[in-house]
Amino acid sequence: MSGADPYALFDAWFGLAQGSEPNDPNAMALATATSVGMPSVRMVLLKGHGPSESGAGGFTFFTNAHSRKGEEIRANCQAALLFHWKSLRRQIRIEGPLTEVTPQRADAYFHSRPFKSQVGSAASDQSRPMPDRQSYLDRVAALTAQYEAAGAVPRPAHWTGFTLAPQRIEFWMDRDNRLHDRRLFTLEGAADALKWTDTLLYP
Template identity: 80%
Template sequence: MNDNSGLDSAQLADSVIPASADPFALFDDWFSDAKNNEPNDPNAMALATATPDGAPSVRMVLLKGHGAKEGGFTFFTNSESRKGGEIRANMQASLLFHWKSLRRQIRIEGPLVEVTPERADAYFHSRAYKSQVGSAASDQSRPLDQRQDYLDRVTSLWAQHKAEGKVPRPPHWTGFTLKPERIEFWIDRDNRLHDRRLFTLEGAGDALSWSDTLLYP
């Protein structure tokens, strides 16, 4: 006879992540919950890239567009940064959202596609003027002899473009959309009895569809 006296009903409950769901719609539901409950940057996500020979690196970026119509999950960056160089050399990546207050996370994997120059322009100029200046003045990820060198650039660019209130977008400042092929939803439960469901894109062309399965925690 099994002794379940140390487990409560919540731990023994079946999966609450719906099977055969649209993973984009499920992401929207979870993201909406995060925006209402996560105290800081609910759109923050870890972006993992790798060199062609497989050396990985990871950093936090901000989600700036998502959904089926978007074609995936979009972020913006300096393509001459370390992550930009890795992306150019190996156009695939993975994302991780971790919303600690909700005890949930989502892992997303797939190839990357660069946004159009028009889309990059539109987003760059939607940012605050201070952010445009800060981005345009930065040789992101490259060595900096002293911080004052960067601050001098900021001051100079600020003065040059203050009248028009916007900075020309540097050609290397762009965005990428991750086209998901795998999306995994995870819910924390006590004693490692976590709830995990993986959605995988299958087929080709017009026959593409999502399949899903539970995973052992």
């Protein structure tokens, strides 16, 4: 695990996953918590990543902000991500605060999705109780009829994205006899002089 740039190392591992994982190599577990620390976790898809001019950058996903995870993010912005590529026997753990993307970025990604995916998202009260599946399908049908000619659905204001700005990134590689490799990058320093430091961890 050579190299002192965690984003470069992430890109190398992510590239391997894209070449070997047959289904959603960009899938990641997102852990959030309530204001009193009650945790929950679910799978989401990475839709953008990389450093910013300040060197911090982040990892971006999109969701319904009225969902359980959206409400938890509003109450407690601290979160964690986990990539696990079983066929590669590698994991990456990322921790840090979440911030909402701009409306322009949310618009751009929402309208890059297939029309049916736009409809499905706009019709869903994600994480809310649903009386029966037909109620949801009726919403889908109504929105399809309303916007099919236009080929696009207006992005709901509550459908947005969040970027996790990493403060810790750990790379984990499986080794025989559980003698695993672990390398931790930590972002340190003042806001105008952030710097990644790294160290090896015992497995």
